Amino acid sequence: MNILILGAAGMVGRKLVERLAREGQLGGRAIAAMRLHDVVMPMAPAGAAFPVHGEESDFALPGMAERLIADRPDVIFHLAAIVSGEAELDFEKGYRINLDGTRMLFEAIRRVGDGYRPRVVFTSSIAAFGGPYPDAIGDEFLNAPLTSYGTQKVIGELLLADFTRRGIFDGIGIRLPTICVRPGAPNKAASGFFSNICREPLAGKEAVLPVSEDVRHWHASPRSAVGFLIHAATIDGAMVGPRRNLTMPGLSCTVGEQIAALRRIGGEKVVARIRREPDPFIQGLVAGWPRNFDPRRALSLGFRAEASFDEILRVHIEDELGGVIA
């Protein structure tokens, strides 16, 4: 089978590429070739037993989607997006990439028109929701996003469902939790502290906590995110029914619970590296974010995430730190 990955140079994209290269198959079918695309050149994975073609361009240019699907990928992972903060700052860029780019991809598939009907896995986000929320957001709660990014993601979800209903492709949209512990350097995303307060202390460095310990949020590890993508690529579409967009499972926990898990796993010396520095701006943003979900449909379809924050930390230590805590 042929696979196309859009947004292959991002954090989750890279991990997906690595896992597919390592396993050499998807859903029991051998991978014949993989095309990786991003706005910066995606890294080729080490040791893939099949050809991997990397490509660097703006995927929302006219004709680009047609080129990218020219060799009829059986599975398309669409992870490409302008992220939340940037889509809010740059209105036109967010709509151009997140809405127009997604629609151009879907339209390019439609225009093939010879029975080509790939599985399309679309990454959406919990930004598809906006408050006020119930205690746990269920599978029938409305999508009333409060950012342009969230709006663009929900529009992508709606197009995905309609194009799937029409038989144009076989789409599954997955709403990712906040990914934690995110590897790499601390970034400026307002949600960065959820990862920073784990990753940095575990690596012997100080991290800043800008909110209080009772802040509750919805997390899954990068390994789980890749697992969601693989599962979404391989489940039987008929079991999903017409509602093609699924809130992924995750772990709802407070910052205090994160820190308690960090203490259990790394000890007091690790936890002592967290410096409290309240930031009213970040506190204000975080107050509007989802805290908890009840993702029954995804669970019943076999999607799985971590059951405790200890597990999320262990995944990070295994996958990123070679098992070693500083």
Next chain:
Amino acid sequence: MNILILGAAGMVGRKLVERLAREGQLGGRAIAAMRLHDVVMPMAPAGAAFPVHGEESDFALPGMAERLIADRPDVIFHLAAIVSGEAELDFEKGYRINLDGTRMLFEAIRRVGDGYRPRVVFTSSIAAFGGPYPDAIGDEFLNAPLTSYGTQKVIGELLLADFTRRGIFDGIGIRLPTICVRPGAPNKAASGFFSNICREPLAGKEAVLPVSEDVRHWHASPRSAVGFLIHAATIDGAMVGPRRNLTMPGLSCTVGEQIAALRRIGGEKVVARIRREPDPFIQGLVAGWPRNFDPRRALSLGFRAEASFDEILRVHIEDELGGVIA
């Protein structure tokens, strides 16, 4: 104030134009001029005390939206749409008018960029929902439409909310019930029978009922639809909050209850003009339609519909039949 009405030649559009011409004001402000647009030339209303300019074109052509808002209308009623059945049959036309046309209008307003910030009233539909439904669909139920028309309407709603949040305009989206009793000749819409079985017998003609009497649906009169539009144009946007799309109130009743009301108002001779002719195709479609809503937000914001089907019939007899039953 200046008013622009897109879709002014449709049934609801015409009634809105007539009411605005009759009243000469909107929300207490005198109407200075009105521009009417549709794909066929809208009729000028009789006796308007202000200039009315009619225009016939495809509103989704490049540059058209800019032209239509050139005189900075204070209120824009956007009723233009490819209807449900046609949008399902003609995929490209539905997306071009219902999605691209709507976005072009919103973008044209954005590009004015000098503080111009009109009230935009967008007509959505209960087609924004898809089953399975709860007994009564509440204000927080998800939009998972099962038609391309419904998909396009929800995308319009999402854009409306985001553009409003951004301060580009001040939008209110209203999800209309099925309009009953629809005047004019019987049409081929699958929902036509809800009106046909009232309008035709009241005019001395036979009508066909293709479903059983226990079919439940959600109705409001044309007069209420116009009332919703006027109210949406004049309410304080700050009271609405960030969720700008509202399910309008309506009346949930069964076909049997419709017929009982018709009997109370027109007598047995009128009811005897309904001929039962079950149609499995229409029965199948109707089975997927919403039956009942719990539109608390719209009610709390002052939107009002009929409280009984008797009232809906009386509105029809007053507004369309000059008070006379055949």
